[in-house]
Amino acid sequence: MRRGLSAAVLAAAFVVGLPTLAAADTAADTAILAGTCAGCHGAELGGSGAIPTLRGHSADYIRFTLKSFKNGERQATVMNRLAAGYSDEEIEALAVYLSQLQ
């Protein structure tokens, strides 16, 4: 049933010439994306032990940091390997989402 639905949505997207659905298109997608960061950065993303907090940063800082992890300009133990999996659009969505955490 759902497959049929998403096929219909996809078909509609083609008809009107929109890009097909990609992750982080909706708020729900971004919440799931950021939800997987909690596995390390803490249940409320407030950091855990030596792993830094993701709260209280500006969108600019998060965007810049994730891009520097992605292109290797900022050294890291694991974030390079993770950031490499995100498109610019996903990084943008994460930056905005995380900057809005209190």
Place this chain on the structure above:
Amino acid sequence: MTRKSQVAVTRRRFTQLAAAAAATPLIAAPGIARGQAAAHVVVIGGGFGGATAAKYLKKGAPDLRVTLVEPNDSFITCPYSNLVLGGWRDLESITHRYDKLRDRWGIEHVREEATAIDAAARSVTLAGGDTLTYDRLIVSPGIDLRPPEDGGIAGYDEAAYEAMPHAWKPGAQTLLLRSQLEAMDDGGLFVLAAPPNPFRCPPGPYERVSMIADYFKKNKPNAKILVLDAKERFSKQGLFQQGWDLFYGDMIEWVSLADDGKVIEVDPATRTLITDFGMEHQADVANVVPPQYAKAVARNNGLADASGWCPVDGQTFESTLLPGIHVIGDASIASPMPKSGFAANSQGKTAAAAAIALLEGQELANPAWVNTCYSHVAPDYAISVAGVYKATDAGIISIEGSGGVSPMDANAADRKLESVYADGWYDSITADMFS
């Protein structure tokens, strides 16, 4: 249960479902709105997948009624149980209670085992005979070890677990293996039989070997470790072997499938492991990790296919065999995501979000996830494997160019950082599940 009867059960359930659908017009989803009876989601299993799903159902929809079916009063994690074997941690430090899920999040905890699932009636039968009805069901029961008669190792039945522990489910088995290691003489031989893919925690056996090697190095420097493997290669192999050379010299010998590593039979009376080509290895302490499949409650109720694991739709983790039921964690087929606690936790959030969206008639999310498995190799020395995944119409894919393992040439400071970050990960994920 044999494969044949599994198929039969599946087919029977579909027939029941079709009959029920024909007899009654489809009832609209009850919704979570106030004023009407709240929708009810039942979660089977309070481990990495299930505890996370239950909490995130309440977090996402506080009005929802959520029941967690889990016989135990607290949960002992497999992650970090290898550190208990090495003497780095005690069992208490990896035990987590369900009180906050009950008291803070308002989840009803039914302390029983679920035995039967009826997808057509949307009900779960408990070991005590009671039934629960649900609007959606999330199943995260983990794994069973295959018995000899169903794809396991000859001679390795439940009675053998005492003489040759598996310690692949933590708790009493972990302590038993630990006490056997403590009782072993210096100069003794420890043998670990590692399973074929797919299995719970691909780097797990090799982290375990590392922890036991550290214990031997400090306490029984003449002991030897033999790993008999049913695989040609293993997770983070280069990094593990580099670490073993560095810290444990020639204490550890690993035997691949091609070199006759596959154990096909054991004799618990003499702690002997027999390989495919007939080699007999007599151990002083033997740890047998046999082939695995999804836990009985999933397999016996039509959720698993012939492989013994449960096929799901990657976007929602809804079963592709039975409607209205999400299967997450080790029991599900989510490859290329590994069978890890990290993955089960991410899948729990995804299934919770999908269940809420489906009950409320909202659009489904297009999920993407990360996974990272840290492994301790020696004190202040850990390594990791990471991946980024996405659900597509063709199934779950791993994003090209992302993930991979820690660099082979990382310096000592980075290996130490990873061991500290691993501890941070453990605290984060367990807090995410239980607080």
